[in-house]
Amino acid sequence: MSSPRKVSDSTVRRLSFYLRILKEIRGRGVQTVSSAKLAESTRVTSAQVRKDLSAFGNFGVRGRGYDVAELQDHILRILGLDRTWRTIVVGAGRLGSALTSSEDFSRQRFSIVSLFDNDAAKIGRRVGDAEVRPIEDLERFVQAEDIQIGIITTPAKYAQEAADRLARAGIRGILNFAPTRLEVADPVRLRNVNLAVELEGLTFAIADVAGDSA
Amino acid sequence: MSSPRKVSDSTVRRLSFYLRILKEIRGRGVQTVSSAKLAESTRVTSAQVRKDLSAFGNFGVRGRGYDVAELQDHILRILGLDRTWRTIVVGAGRLGSALTSSEDFSRQRFSIVSLFDNDAAKIGRRVGDAEVRPIEDLERFVQAEDIQIGIITTPAKYAQEAADRLARAGIRGILNFAPTRLEVADPVRLRNVNLAVELEGLTFAIADVAGDSA
DNA sequence: AATTGTGAACACCTTCACAGCT
DNA sequence: AGCTGTGAAGGTGTTCACAATT
Structure with missing residues (x-):
């Protein structure tokens, strides 16, 4: 579905970590998450989180953040985890x-x-x-x-x-x-x-x- | 023993690979190896091999290459494998x-x-x-x-x-x-x-x- | 007021290319 | 002649900082 030019291995690894955090906070019923919050939980900078995600699309909303469920679905699809x-x-x-x-x-x-x-x-x-x-x-x-x-x-x-x-x-x-x-x-x-x-x-x-x- | 300023994780990983190759060619009785030969076996450039090694000392001999046994010992010591x-x-x-x-x-x-x-x-x-x-x-x-x-x-x-x-x-x-x-x-x-x-x-x-x- | 998306700056890593040694 | 060690160039990944948006 996505067609990014070139994505580094580090970015792909971090997507896996974001996914883990998203699953966890979604389980706690949280609706929205900022790049700063994702960054804190995964020990990277918030700019890194935004750069990583922006390689695949504009998933966030300025002033608000990212919808947890939606972002999780995006990353699952990006990593090819929307299938068995x-x-x-x-x-x-x-x-x-x-x-x-x-x-x-x-x-x-x-x-x-x-x-x-x-x-x-x-x-x-x-x-x-x-x-x-x-x-x-x-x-x-x-x-x-x-x-x-x-x-x-x-x-x-x-x-x-x-x-x-x-x-x-x-x-x-x-x-x-x-x-x-x-x-x-x-x-x-x-x-x-x-x-x-x-x-x-x-x-x-x-x-x-x-x-x-x- | 060595005291390098800063060594990247990639360099350390490659040292492990060099070590594996050295063990193998030493087993075949080879005395000397060039950075080009090590590079070929580990899929990096010869300059990379030389840079990696030169972070820890001058192990090679110009015109000749590296002594297999000696280099193996150096890398074992660098990686802390000279002990149990x-x-x-x-x-x-x-x-x-x-x-x-x-x-x-x-x-x-x-x-x-x-x-x-x-x-x-x-x-x-x-x-x-x-x-x-x-x-x-x-x-x-x-x-x-x-x-x-x-x-x-x-x-x-x-x-x-x-x-x-x-x-x-x-x-x-x-x-x-x-x-x-x-x-x-x-x-x-x-x-x-x-x-x-x-x-x-x-x-x-x-x-x-x-x-x-x- | 908050937070994204991103060009520009920066830092790090790799490759080039060659002087220097054997 | 062959091969290392390395400064300089080139490339890639990260962080900064701010305009754009809600």
């Missing part, structure tokens, strides 16, 4: 299983439909509502079940193969937790979460005298 | 348990010594080498066992209490997986990993026509 995303997890280890059962996913509009693994011992096991299937069935399953998102939680050595299978099957986005750089061809979107990098960022900040908490 | 970090997990749910057993942690210099939970049913349970203890024992344990890092994997509503306990006990850094903004006072370092934000960043990129894969 059919998702699979590749790698049915502890992390994959934990994510599958996580409330973060089910409470949002993400439905984890199945897990895949190459370990015969895990096939058929149930994790929440999903079942673990053999990796060989991945392509067929993605196409038959109209899966849009794949989450990779395999060991690093299998992650590229997982990405290739997902890409071949026509997946639209990949969230990669394996500690390795993946190659994916153009229409597929890739996002990485690397736990070691986060921990090392923390030890750097602790070990060093410099830096500032975030 | 005693760590606890607060929230012994699926995610906390998965992280505790994760190779990412044990393979690096992180030792997860114990988990804490407020659910009586979980107390005493073992996860890998660690045992789940009651949350009330946290402060005493952190001090007695000289714990430096706390990982929060509780539900959002308990996360601030967990952070307060950790801070009170004198923890040095917190890695927070709970989807909420935590307040921590000054000497404590905080880093957040928010799975919902990552997923929403992905759906934004898919839903929208704009953007570029990363």
